[in-house]
Amino acid sequence: MARRYAIYDVFTEKRLAGNPLAVVFDADGLTEEAMQAIAQEFNLSETVFLLRPESAAHSARLRIFTPAHELPFAGHPTVGAAVAIAETAYGDANSALELMQVLEESVGPVRAVVRLKPGSATFAEFDLPRKPSRLEAQFDRQEIADALALKATQVGFENHVPSFWSAGVPFVMVPLHDIRSVASVEFDPQRWEHLAPLAEGRLGAAYLYCRGGINHMARFHTRMFAPGMGLVEDPATGSAAAALSGAVNFFDGLVDGHHPMLIEQGVEMGRPSIIHLHLNIAEGKIASARIGGHAVKLAEGELAV
Template sequence: MSRSLAYHLLDVFTDRRFSGNPLAVVEDADGVDASTLQAVAREFNLSETVFLLAPRDPVMTARIRIFTPTQELPFAGHPTIGAAALLAETRGLDALTRNGLVVALESDVGALRCDALRGRSGVTYAELRFPGTPRPLGPTPSREALAAALTLAPADIGFEADCGAHVPSVYAAGPAFVFVPVASRAALDRARPVAGAFGAVLGALPGAYLYTPETIDPAAAIHARMFAHGLGFEEDPATGAAAVAFAAVAQAFERPEEGEHELFIEQGHAMGRPSRITLRLWIAEGALAGVAIGGQAVRVGEGRLRI
């Protein structure tokens, strides 16, 4: 017997349709087996599709499951931000418009608190406080191996900052990424994964996050690209999980002062889908004490899905 589910299409980390990172949100997915959810995500063929289910804890707003075209993920930023913005609009628009509201989501990495606000333009902004802090992983691929896998020269990788040199590193906030500092935006623009070599260098890591301090928007801290490995797509217009983990990169190489810091990350320009991620981090006693990411989301369309 067939079943019909409502779905919504959103663009996340943008205030304009047809930019940012596209997302499918499927409602009322309770009772649908994992293989069918995976097939639906493959059908949408976006970087991620998020499914909304009834929460196990009744104080929570919803439970979420996130799938790429090839696999389920424990956490991803743009599906969480997009789901929170959509739920705020569809279940609490009056409260959202007046004062903002909190959307509480169950996920495989724990409870996720998202604060949603409605701007004067009518676009919803959602901010996620990540439960915990990113963790370092190893080993880190060498500069030479990364350069060969990304169509770059070894001299293109790394740059000097006020507190020292940025070098490649590996951090995880849910999924793990290798973070590759690139000396210039020109080098970042010409970067391309090399078939075979890219997968060999990354191994089990799902992506390489390349970043440079040379930005298009002077207000942005970094200009980034994320090349995916084994996720069913090659490049991501905006990568929230990597932005969360980048807080640890910023702490390690920039040594920010005590207190709260706000950074803006621009991504997706090489794909014609410019995105803007707000990253907030808290430093206490010289260590990273908390991380939040935020962004706007706009609704593009909706429909019914037959499974």
């Protein structure tokens, strides 16, 4: 049977920027093997399949695949799926709308809000289904520097040191001295696979960050490499931004209250992305957090499977 699909660029307001995502609609009846094969065929960082929800009160059930394997949770498929569902149902609306969705993911139900505005890119944000947690790991600064083709003195800034975090997907947070250091990285996947720890059945991906950004509004400038996911480099990674929130609160000691911040990624790939991160801190801990961004449709068609 023919199944409709669309390609969205996520975490951007402009086409051919951000992180491309394939959204497959009406995916009920596809086997896990078929979903994995379709994700390999699209060969994007992720493909999301929309299925009937288990609860009638929810909007859809999501299954998310990289070219290598399934993920329990990911940020840009969540944003892209929420936007695709809303635009399919209300894309012809001639006035602004704000819609609430609950998306069923393997990590648990994810609550999302979508804002449609005629003539503008659609925006969606979601509550983190899991708060970030720090995982046990020890890192050798020189080994990390060697895997990135950097000097050991370029790894770390202020009191930030490499650490291991997960909010559903594990990432090694690697603070780098400045934007120049981040831009000069030459990632060695073999060296990384040798040093990276395993957690939750996955190899920790590399998430590099420094303060500031090319965009003067950005709080952090980032890059993400994930050989274990079958990705060379990812232009925007919401699940990594979720994990980063734990490191930022831990090392910066955020005061209680609301902390909005913009995270830029994909600049070095020529696909600039902006991720909106909001943290609510209470008694020094993350009480709640949400991630958001825009998404724009690039293409659509049918799969003959």
